[in-house]
Amino acid sequence: xxxxxxxxxxxxxxxxxxxxxxxxxxxxxxxxxxxxxxxxxxxxxxxxxxxxxxxxxxxxxxxxxxxxxxxxxxxxxxxxxxxxxxxxxxxxxxxxxxxxxxxxxxxxxxxxxxxxxxxxxxxxxxxxxxxxxxxxxxxxxxxxxxxxxxxxxxxxxxxxxxxxxxxxxxxxxxxxxxxxxxxxxxxxxxxxxxxxxxxxxxxxxxxxxxxxxxxxxxxxxxxxxxxxxxxxxxxxxxxxxxxxxxxxxxxxxxxxxxxxxxxxxxxxxxxxxxxxxxxxxxxxxxxxxxxxxxxxxxxxxxxxxxxxxxxxxxxxxxxxxxxxxxxxxxxxxxxxxxxxxxxxxxxxxxxxxxxxxxxxxxxxxxxxxxxxxxxxxxxxxxxxxxxxxxxxxxxxxxxxxxxxxxxxxxxxxxxxxxxxxxxxxxxxx
Amino acid sequence: xxxxxxxxxxxxxxxxxxxxxxxxxxxxxxxxxxxxxxxxxxxxxxxxxxxxxxxxxxxxxxxxxxxxxxxxxxxxxxxxxxxxxxxxxxxxxxxxxxxxxxxxxxxxxxxxxxxxxxxxxxxxxxxxxxxxxxxxxxxxxxxxxxxxxxxxxxxxxxxxxxxxxx
Numbered sequence: 001x002x003x004x005x006x007x008x009x010x011x012x013x014x015x016x017x018x019x020x021x022x023x024x025x026x027x028x029x030x031x032x033x034x035x036x037x038x039x040x041x042x043x044x045x046x047x048x049x050x051x052x053x054x055x056x057x058x059x060x061x062x063x064x065x066x067x068x069x070x071x072x073x074x075x076x077x078x079x080x081x082x083x084x085x086x087x088x089x090x091x092x093x094x095x096x097x098x099x100x101x102x103x104x105x106x107x108x109x110x111x112x113x114x115x116x117x118x119x120x121x122x123x124x125x126x127x128x129x130x131x132x133x134x135x136x137x138x139x140x141x142x143x144x145x146x147x148x149x150x151x152x153x154x155x156x157x158x159x160x161x162x163x164x165x166x167x168x169x170x171x172x173x174x175x176x177x178x179x180x181x182x183x184x185x186x187x188x189x190x191x192x193x194x195x196x197x198x199x200x201x202x203x204x205x206x207x208x209x210x211x212x213x214x215x216x217x218x219x220x221x222x223x224x225x226x227x228x229x230x231x232x233x234x235x236x237x238x239x240x241x242x243x244x245x246x247x248x249x250x251x252x253x254x255x256x257x258x259x260x261x262x263x264x265x266x267x268x269x270x271x272x273x274x275x276x277x278x279x280x281x282x283x284x285x286x287x288x289x290x291x292x293x294x295x296x297x298x299x300x301x302x303x304x305x306x307x308x309x310x311x312x313x314x315x316x317x318x319x320x321x322x323x324x325x326x327x328x329x330x331x332x333x334x335x336x337x338x339x340x341x342x343x344x345x346x347x348x349x350x351x352x353x354x355x356x357x358x359x360x361x362x363x364x365x366x367x368x369x370x371x372x373x374x375x376x377x378x379x380x381x382x383x384x385x386x387x388x389x390x391x392x393x394x395x396x397x398x399x400x401x402x403x404x405x406x407x408x409x410x411x412x413x414x415x416x417x418x419x420x421x422x423x424x425x426x427x428x429x
Numbered sequence: 430x431x432x433x434x435x436x437x438x439x440x441x442x443x444x445x446x447x448x449x450x451x452x453x454x455x456x457x458x459x460x461x462x463x464x465x466x467x468x469x470x471x472x473x474x475x476x477x478x479x480x481x482x483x484x485x486x487x488x489x490x491x492x493x494x495x496x497x498x499x500x501x502x503x504x505x506x507x508x509x510x511x512x513x514x515x516x517x518x519x520x521x522x523x524x525x526x527x528x529x530x531x532x533x534x535x536x537x538x539x540x541x542x543x544x545x546x547x548x549x550x551x552x553x554x555x556x557x558x559x560x561x562x563x564x565x566x567x568x569x570x571x572x573x574x575x576x577x578x579x580x581x582x583x584x585x586x587x588x589x590x591x592x593x594x595x
Contacts, residue, residue: 098478098583192476192488196585199552218511221504228500336586341488353485357492366474366491368504371512371590379511382550 004392011422012392013415018399020415024387027201027380032425033332039428040312040421041066043158044253045167047314047326048072048082048143051151052188052345058101058116062093063338064328065143065155071095071105072153075117080148082155083118083140094140105140114140150179151187171254174308178318180301181267182344183288189324190356194339194364198327200377201384202313202335205327206417208373209315210257210307212241212408213397218376222368225361226263230272233262240409245305247398247406247413253311253420255413261303263320263362266355267344268302273361274354281350311420316342321359333381339364437531438571443538443564444526446571451521454594459502462594466573467565470495473577474591480579490591505593512592518547519593529561535574536564542578544595554588556595557581 005012005021010032012021026032048065049072060073062085069085071094085093087107094105094114104121105114113121118140126133143155147164149172154164161167168175179187198205208214216223216235226233235242245259264271268285270278289298305319317323325339341359343352362369383390395418398410406412446465453462474491475482484492493501504510522543530537544556563575578595582588 190488191479191486192482193478194476194488194490194585195478196589197587198589220509221507224507225500225504228503229496349485356484356486356488359488360492361497364488364490365585365590366489366592368501371592372510374590375511375592378550 010425011418013419015399019394019396020399020411020418021392022395022418024384024391024393027203027384028332028387030332033329035425035428036329037067039424041157043156043161043424043428044312045147045154045156045161045164045310046312047310048146048153048155050187050189050324050340050342051080051148051153052186054080056101058103059099060095060102060116061099062095062097064336066157067328068143068157069093070143070155071140073102073116075115076103077117079117080146080153081117082143082146082153083114084143086141087112088120088138088140089123118142150175150185167252168310169252169254170250171252171256171308171310174250174256174306175316177301177304177306178308178316178322178342180289180293180297181322183292183346184344186345187322187342188345190341190343190352192341194325194337196337196365196374197330198335198337198374198377199333200335200374200381201332202327202329203417203421204377204380205335205337206309206312206315207395207414208377209317209325210247210255210309210408210413211411212245212247212257212259213411214373214376215241215409218372219369221372222362225368226271226273231262231264240407245408246404247408247410249403249406249413249416253417254309255311255416256306256308257408257413259305259408261305261319263305264358265302265305265319266321266351266358268298273358278350278354281348285351309417311417317363320362321355323359323363333384438528438536438564438566440526440528442571443528443536443562444523446564446573447523447526447538447540447560447562450573451523455519455521457505457516459505459594463499463502466495466498467567468495470498470573471575472498472594473575474595475577475579477580477582477584490585491595501594510592512590515549517593520545523560525559534565536566536571538562538564546593552587556588556591 010023010026046066054074057076057078060071071083071085074080087094089112092109094107111124115121120135120138144159145156223233233242242262243260248256248258268282270282308316314326322342323339324342327335327337330336343355364370395411395414398406398412472493479487508514523540525541527539529539540560546554558580561577564571565574
């Protein structure tokens with residue numbers, strides 16, 4: 001019997017052979033990307049931003065949402081909005097800055113102005129339009145749906161989509177664990193944006209973000225750095241990770257790793273990298289967690305890591321630090337990544353500095369690990385030029401095991417993404 | 430102040446240091462490069478959207494103290510540093526070198542840079558920006574106490590990772 005399939009399907013799953021294959025055409029095809037835009041990005045809840053980014057009325061950020069230019073803003077009355085950044089007259093961007101505070105949005109092409117809630121404010125030479133022209137109809141288009149879960153705002157371009165709460169489902173439990181780091185239950189996006197392109201298909205970053213199988217081969221230099229700093233990163237015999245972690249299916253295509261921590265956490269697990277000075281402070285943070293949450297929940301928050309993927313393109317990595325990153329296809333072989341650090345609002349200066357330092361040990365375009373992930377994804381994308389001959393990516397690890405025994409070094413949680421992806425692509429083929 | 434500066438350091442001496450540094454980095458003589466730094470040196474690449482920020486409050490691209498910088502050099506020399514193996518070929522052009530101030534025993538200097546970077550299987554990438562240096566004299570030698578590489582690009586975009594020493 002042949003191990004690999006002969007098929008033109010995107011996904012070939014064979015439970016009796018314990019195999020799961022992804023057709024590499026999905027990483028290289030313009031047609032597939034266009035179908036993804038329509039079948040996935042136009043129907044799923046897509047991350048827009050975090051309420052903490054908009055402190056004051058009039059604050060705005062411009063960024064892509066599901067391929068559209070958008071303005072994420074707090075209007076003059078304090079309501080958070082996501083407006084499509086496109087003048088109703090002739091289409092120009094009405095906001096061309098990265099961020100700021102606006103009294104109104106002004107289109108520099110012909111001078112149409114809009115209130116920060118999107119309403120059309122004024123049109124130069126309005127008397128040239130016929131009687132049917134209606135200011136009330138001609139405001140900046142809002143995204144069709146905008147909903148939030150605990151300050152994380154998402155947009156949906158499908159008016160008929162389920163509400164965000166139902167969509168997130170069990171993923172909310174994992175977002176809650178991240179937020180429980182904060183005594184007040186308030187987290188904030190920390191200033192400083194990491195924004196970079198990867199010359200690879202966007203779906204590869206979903207896989208990579210939650211794939212613990214690659215840790216030892218891709219990130220040995222990071223492991224050396226930890227080891228040199230006195231952190232125990234040696235796996236027990238027969239294990240691929242220093243600890244036994246799991247890959248979890250959270251429903252609706254969402255997935256996460258769920259790992260005991262060995263790499264240290266700013267809240268609240270000390271490692272030698274933080275320095276002796278930090279020990280007492282981290283002990284105190286640990287005490288606060290236990291007092292507020294009880295010892296079991298405190299251990300859940302402080303002693304476990306999670307790399308959480310909210311289908312399709314938001315990842316919250318709660319490991320060495322917390323990163324919120326979303327990524328956007330530009331072309332089949334190129335994505336744009338936007339990432340931030342997230343931290344409790346009440347952190348002291350020393351705690352915040354420690355969190356940021358810990359972030360950079362691993363994450364981001366100058367970190368000790370992310371650049372090697374980027375190199376791996378770009379190497380894969382280059383290999384995919386041979387997709388006609390070498391057609392199948394193999395995601396079969398752990399196929400024979402029950403769901404609750406899928407390790408983070410298996411590929412069960414990656415298959416969760418792919419099954420949802422395939423379901424949505426087939427539903428709107 | 431100019432007289433104080435003139436007695437302390439000349440622009441030519443700073444240019445010599447920066448050109449020497451550029452040569453060491455382009456040649457991947459990273460251990461020798463470390464000897465140009467003080468034991469408490471720091472190396473920063475601020476985020477593109479907050480070029481003037483402080484690394485204690487803002488997420489940087491790189492914010493290394495000397496401990497981490499030594500580890501970065503260990504990593505860069507390791508063939509398992511996949512982002513830099515095979516190593517990038519870089520060529521740095523340093524210009525517009527100026528002494529910008531003096532603060533106790535610290536000499537502040539600025540320079541512009543263009544770093545061309547070539548890698549197998551990759552697009553040519555050009556990193557453009559300016560350096561801000563803090564220099565201190567130790568044992569008669571001018572040493573680097575802080576180097577800050579500030580990129581002009583609005584975002585990293587196709588520059589991708591800053592995986593080599595910028």
